[in-house]
Amino acid sequence: MFYWLEFDPQVGHEQAGYRPALVLSPAVYNDHIGLMLCCPMTTKIKGYPFEVLIAGNRESAVLSDQVKDLDWRKRNAIKKGRVSGAELSEVKAKAKALIGS
Numbered sequence: 001m002f003y004w005l006e007f008d009p010q011v012g013h014e015q016a017g018y019r020p021a022l023v024l025s026p027a028v029y030n031d032h033i034g035l036m037l038c039c040p041m042t043t044k045i046k047g048y049p050f051e052v053l054i055a056g057n058r059e060s061a062v063l064s065d066q067v068k069d070l071d072w073r074k075r076n077a078i079k080k081g082r083v084s085g086a087e088l089s090e091v092k093a094k095a096k097a098l099i100g101s
Contacts, residue, residue, distance in 0.1 A: 005070065005077040007040060015040035015066060022062045022083060022091055025069075036072045039064050039091060050098070052090045054083055062087070064094035 002022045010016040023030070025037035039062050045051060050065035062083075083091075 001079065002041065002081055002083060003036075003038070003072065003077040004080050005072060005075040007068075007070075007075070015042065015063060020060070020080060021068070021070075022088070024067070024092065024095070030072060034071055034073055035069050036077070037067065037069050039095070040066055040068070050094050052087060052094060054087055056081075062091045064091045065098055067095050067098075 002020045004018060004020050006018050007014070007016050007021075020041040021038040022041060023036050023038045025035075030036040041054065041060050041062050043058060043060050045053070045059060045061050048063075048065075050063065051061040052064055054060045054062060
C-alpha cells in the first residue's frame with residue numbers, strides 16, 4: 001500500500017516534500033502507535049542499487065535505503081494505491097540487506 005504524505009522537514013540527501021511512500025509496517029502497528037514505517041518514492045529514477053521500480057502509469061521507484069518511521073496523522077497521509085506482492089517483497093529484501101539478519 002502506498003500513501004501520499006509530507007516528508008518535510010528533512011535535511012541533507014533525504015527525500016523532502018509531499019510525495020508517495022510505500023508502507024512497510026502492518027496496519028495494527030500504524031493505528032496503535034500512530035507511526036508508519038515507510039520508504040519514500042520518486043519519479044527521478046537514477047539506477048541506484050536500492051531503487052525498486054514500480055509498475056504503473058508513471059514510472060516510479062521506491063527508495064528502499066531511506067526507511068522512515070513517520071507520524072502519518074501529523075503528516076496528512078492519504079491512501080493512494082497498492083504495489084504488487086513482488087514489488088513489496090523486493091523493497092523489504094533490499095531494506096533487510098542494509099539492516100542485516
